[in-house]
Each structure stands twice: as structure tokens, then as C-alpha cells.
Amino acid sequence: MSLSPDDIKRIARLARLEISEAEANASKTQLNAIFDLIATMQAVDTRNVNPMAHAQDVSQRLRDDVVTETDRHADFQKIAPAVEGDLYLVPKVID
Amino acid sequence: MIESSLKTLATMLAGKQISSTELCQTWLARIGSLNPALNAFITVDADKTLAEAARADQMRATGQAGPLTGVPIAHKDIFCTEGWLTSCGSKMLGNFIAPYDAHVIQRFKAAGMPSLGKTNMDEFAMGSSNETSFFGAVKNPWNPDYVPGGSSGGAAACVAARMAPAATGTDTGGSIRQPAALCGITGLKPTYGLVSRFGMIAFASSLDQAGPMAKSAEDCALLLSVMTGFDPNDSTSLEREKEDYSRDLERPLTGLRIGLPREFFADGLNSEVAAAVEAAVAELKALGATTIEVTLPNSQLAIPVYYVLAPAEASSNLSRFDGVRYGYRAPEYADLNDMYSKTRAQGFGDEVKRRILIGAYVLSHGYYDAYYLQAQKIRRLIANDFTEAFKTCDVIAGPTAPGTAFKLGEKSDDPVSMYLNDLYTIPANLAGLPGMSLPCGFDGKGLPIGLQLVGNYFSEAKMLNIAHQYQHATDWHRRAPEGL
Numbered sequence: 034m035s036l037s038p039d040d041i042k043r044i045a046r047l048a049r050l051e052i053s054e055a056e057a058n059a060s061k062t063q064l065n066a067i068f069d070l071i072a073t074m075q076a077v078d079t080r081n082v083n084p085m086a087h088a089q090d091v092s093q094r095l096r097d098d099v100v101t102e103t104d105r106h107a108d109f110q111k112i113a114p115a116v117e118g119d120l121y122l123v124p125k126v127i128d
Numbered sequence: 129m130i131e132s133s134l135k136t137l138a139t140m141l142a143g144k145q146i147s148s149t150e151l152c153q154t155w156l157a158r159i160g161s162l163n164p165a166l167n168a169f170i171t172v173d174a175d176k177t178l179a180e181a182a183r184a185d186q187m188r189a190t191g192q193a194g195p196l197t198g199v200p201i202a203h204k205d206i207f208c209t210e211g212w213l214t215s216c217g218s219k220m221l222g223n224f225i226a227p228y229d230a231h232v233i234q235r236f237k238a239a240g241m242p243s244l245g246k247t248n249m250d251e252f253a254m255g256s257s258n259e260t261s262f263f264g265a266v267k268n269p270w271n272p273d274y275v276p277g278g279s280s281g282g283a284a285a286c287v288a289a290r291m292a293p294a295a296t297g298t299d300t301g302g303s304i305r306q307p308a309a310l311c312g313i314t315g316l317k318p319t320y321g322l323v324s325r326f327g328m329i330a331f332a333s334s335l336d337q338a339g340p341m342a343k344s345a346e347d348c349a350l351l352l353s354v355m356t357g358f359d360p361n362d363s364t365s366l367e368r369e370k371e372d373y374s375r376d377l378e379r380p381l382t383g384l385r386i387g388l389p390r391e392f393f394a395d396g397l398n399s400e401v402a403a404a405v406e407a408a409v410a411e412l413k414a415l416g417a418t419t420i421e422v423t424l425p426n427s428q429l430a431i432p433v434y435y436v437l438a439p440a441e442a443s444s445n446l447s448r449f450d451g452v453r454y455g456y457r458a459p460e461y462a463d464l465n466d467m468y469s470k471t472r473a474q475g476f477g478d479e480v481k482r483r484i485l486i487g488a489y490v491l492s493h494g495y496y497d498a499y500y501l502q503a504q505k506i507r508r509l510i511a512n513d514f515t516e517a518f519k520t521c522d523v524i525a526g527p528t529a530p531g532t533a534f535k536l537g538e539k540s541d542d543p544v545s546m547y548l549n550d551l552y553t554i555p556a557n558l559a560g561l562p563g564m565s566l567p568c569g570f571d572g573k574g575l576p577i578g579l580q581l582v583g584n585y586f587s588e589a590k591m592l593n594i595a596h597q598y599q600h601a602t603d604w605h606r607r608a609p610e611g612l
């Protein structure tokens with residue numbers, strides 16, 4: 034398997050990473066070397082093997098349905114790039 | 129004093145021979161003189177440290193002290209620390225003053241241990257040399273032309289250079305153990321789930337685990353007793369009885385069965401490292417242990433599996449950095465998507481972007497089964513190998529890294545050769561097992577070599593016992609770089 038610069042640009046778009054033609058070309062060799070390394074696992078027979086998502090087989094805990102968070106929106110918004118009137122500002126999405 | 133164990137420092141504090149304020153002043157002065165050359169700390173704030181020291185002295189004076197109250201510690205810049213810059217080594221969080229404390233920070237604060245500052249690290253913990261940090265590379269205190277390892281490179285370097293008596297680290301694929309080995313200190317990655325990940329900036333959530341880094345196993349045991357414990361804020365935190373990890377330190381090693389995986393002594397291992405590790409195993413045998421060869425046949429697949437799973441989890445975790453709620457935002461953009469893309473392109477460094485791209489690809493439509501699911505299945509096979517091995521041995525021993533520290537810049541353009549540095553550490557993360565590294569010698573260039581121990585689940589006390597007995601018999605862990 035080999036990624037083309039177009040493949041790399043497509044993934045970058047999925048990941049919301051701006052990438053130039055030159056950067057896509059430049060990263061091609063390194064990414065393909067990594068995918069060559071990854072490809073070595075394709076030959077392994079894993080029929081009847083259960084995938085392992087976590088080291089400990091524990092199930093998700095449930096907690097009581099009570100409010101535990103305190104209102105700290107002022108602290109949290111103090112570190113935001115742009116806020117106005119308690120709202121986070123982003124570029125206009127709908128005209 | 130800078131060579132003192134945590135136990136000695138605690139005894140001095142309890143005996144009122146010294147105050148926490150004086151201890152912190154001593155170490156802050158060392159940081160002030162050594163950090164410009166080593167770059168082990170991203171943030172030092174003497175006023176905040178001394179305020180925490182004054183509080184610790186108050187706790188001592190009013191009889192509210194715990195065992196380590198007043199002993200200072202340095203924290204990896206991956207732990208959110210209220211009121212402190214918490215950058216995770218990234219431009220993306222280069223302006224992020226955390227509004228809350230990570231669980232680990234809460235525990236050290238409750239124990240009355242002042243923070244000496246935030247240590248440098250590979251960006252978002254992605255790296256094995258500390259060279260991916262936005263704040264510049266850390267230098268190895270044993271030789272400043274060499275890397276300290278990573279990602280907890282600042283933590284390892286600051287302990288090795290005696291700029292802090294101890295430090296916290298995190299380990300996703302070896303990020304505590306490999307820098308501990310390359311800097312000649314002792315570090316432990318606990319069983320997955322023992323230490324809460326709350327407030328620890330996420331890299332690969334199913335692998336990330338925090339642990340102690342210090343001069344000795346005895347120090348690590350004391351720190352681990354502070355760090356561990358159930359936390360409802362981490363959905364993978366384990367509900368277990370609190371343990372005293374120092375309880376077995378003095379047990380003799382008679383009858384201990386050490387497993388030597390033949391795969392960890394195969395091609396690719398530097399001969400000086402092999403010789404030092406074999407000598408360490410011989411020392412453990414002299415202390416009463418026996419050895420048995422074991423096999424971890426799937427461990428060669430650990431790196432490919434890791435470079436599917438960790439980037440996949442990272443690409444998901446790092447999607448939160450969008451320039452909206454906190455952190456960096458690009459100064460100019462056309463619309464919302466352009467703002468996301470430019471913010472992320474400018475805020476992340478090359479290695480982080482590379483891993484996000486790998487992760488996005490292996491999770492994308494049509495590739496999930498071939499990559500992600502296959503990797504999760506082989507992860508199971510790797511874990512099963514350990515289960516088999518632990519039927520015939522109590523602990524596994526081998527090298528921590530295939531070589532000693534490499535030169536700054538030597539591998540930074542070759543990701544694959546950088547990744548191979550974690551060949552022996554990644555399997556324990558995939559299986560969720562505890563692992564540690566302790567100093568066991570030096571190579572011909574005077575660079576430290578690490579012995580790795582991997583234990584069964586929840587066998588931290590036993591591993592610390594083995595390491596402590598080894599450190600009774602040897603003095604590698606007492607060596608410090610000269611001239612600092």
C-alpha cells in the first residue's frame with residue numbers, strides 16, 4: 034500500500050489540518066514508511082480472536098443522576114480565544 | 129541534601145531540621161542555575177512554589193502532615209495545574225492556564241508536596257527524544273549533545289540533574305521508562321487504571337498511565353502510594369483497596385522466578401546494553417532469584433499495533449483542539465472550517481500532525497477492519513503472551529531500550545527509527561501491565577543503561593521490592609552526572 038499526495042490531502046481534510054501541496058509531497062515518504070511498518074501485522078491470522086479495547090475488562094460505571102458540577106463558566110471563558118455575552122464566538126456559519 | 133532520599137528529606141522535615149520553604153529554595157536555586165542549559169522545565173514560578181511550601185510548613189506545624197508533606201516535586205506539563213501554564217509541550221496550549229487540577233496534582237497537593245514547576249516534554253507526549261517539544265529540546269544531563277529520551281524527558285533530566293528530588297511522568301508507549309533509562313533514574317508505569325487520568329491531557333486513552341520518576345525504587349514506592357487510588361472522574365479508574373507500595377521493599381528475593389523473554393535479547397539490541405542487563409540479572413540471581421527463559425512471540429508486532437491504536441486514539445482525542453474554547457486560534461481565516469484547519473495546522477507540530485493523519489486514515493471508511501480492528505486483535509494476542517509467561521515466572525526482566533541515549537537530531541528526520549526505540553516498552557502498555565526501569569550500568573561513552581522489569585497486573589509492590597533489593601546491592605542509581 035502506498036499513499037499518494039492526494040490521499041494525504043484527503044486525510045488532512047478529514048482531520049481539519051490545512052496542508053499545502055508541498056507539505057503533502059514532503060510527508061509522503063515518511064507516512065509510507067510508517068504504513069510499511071504497520072503492514073507487517075496484516076499477515077497475522079486473527080480469526081476467532083476477540084479485539085482488546087482496554088487492558089482491564091471492566092464495564093462502565095453508572096453514577097447517581099445528580100448535579101456534581103459547579104457553574105464555572107466565567108473561569109472557563111476567561112481562557113477562550115473569543116467570547117461575547119457569555120458565548121463562545123466563531124465565524125459566521127449561516128448567512 | 130540534593131542527593132537525599134525522599135525518606136531522609138521527610139525525616140529532616142519531621143525533625144524540624146529544615147523547612148519545606150528552605151528545601152524549595154534550594155531546588156529552585158538549582159533549577160535557576162541549570163535550566164538554561166538543560167531546558168528541563170517549561171514553567172518555573174518561585175512565588176507559587178514558595179506559597180505551597182509555606183502551606184506545607186503550616187501543615188507540619190499544626191500536626192496535619194502526611195509522610196511526604198513539605199517534600200517538593202516537579203510535574204510533567206501534561207497535568208492540568210490550576211493557575212499554571214499547562215502547555216503539553218505544544219504551541220496549541222502555549223497560552224493555556226489550566227482552570228482546574230488533574231487528579232494526580234490534587235493528590236500531591238493534599239499530601240502537602242509543593243510543585244517546583246512544570247517539566248518539558250515531547251509535544252502531546254508524542255516522541256521518544258523530547259525533540260518534538262514546542263519549547264525546545266531537553267538536553268541529557270550526562271552529555272548535553274544527547275537526548276534525554278521522551279516523552280517525559282524533562283522529568284527524567286530534572287531528576288538526573290538533581291533539579292528536583294522527584295517528578296511525575298506519563299507513559300503511553302514507554303514515556304516514563306525510556307527517559308528514565310536514558311537519564312539513569314528509576315521510573316515506574318503502573319498497571320493501567322491504578323492512577324486517575326482525570327486532568328491528564330489525553331494522548332491514547334486506553335494506554336496512557338501516570339507514574340513516579342525518582343532516584344530510587346524506595347522513592348518511587350512512596351510516590352506511588354500518593355498517586356494511586358480510585359477516582360470517579362476517570363471512567364477507567366479501578367476501584368481497589370489503597371495499597372502501601374513500600375510494604376515489601378525489604379523482602380529477600382529468595383525463590384523469585386525471573387522470566388527472560390528471548391525476543392528482548394535478540395537482534396537489534398546494543399551489545400553494551402545486553403551486557404549490562406545480563407550483569408544485572410546475574411546480580412538478582414546472586415540475591416536469590418532464579419531465571420527461566422520465556423517467550424513473547426507476538427511482541428515484534430507491538431510497534432505496528434501501537435502505531436495504529438495510539439494514533440487512532442490520538443486523532444480522536446486531539447479533535448478537541450479547535451481554537452474555540454481554549455488554546456491557540458489562528459489569527460486569520462475565511463470561515464469556520466478554515467479557522468479549524470489553520471488553527472490546527474499552525475498549533476500542532478510535525479510529529480503530532482503525522483500521528484493525527486495516521487489515525488484519521490486507519491479509522492476512515494473502508495479501512496477500520498483492516499487496521500484498527502486487526503490491531504486490537506493482535507493487542508489481545510500480545511496480552512495473552514504475557515499471561516502465558518507469568519504462569520512460569522513472577523516478573524519479566526530485560527532491557528528498557530535497545531540502546532543508550534542518541535545524539536540530538538540523530539533520528540529526528542526518521543520517524544520509524546525513532547519509533548523502534550520503544551520496542552521493549554510498548555508491549556506492557558498494550559497489555560496494561562506495570563513496567564519499570566532502573567539504572568544498571570553505563571556504556572563506553574558514560575551514558576546510562578536501564579534494566580526493565582515488567583510485572584503481572586497489580587504487582588507493583590513486588591517489582592519495587594526487586595528493584596530496591598537490587599539497589600541495596602548496587603550503586604548505579606546513586607551515580608549523578610559530574611560537574612552539575
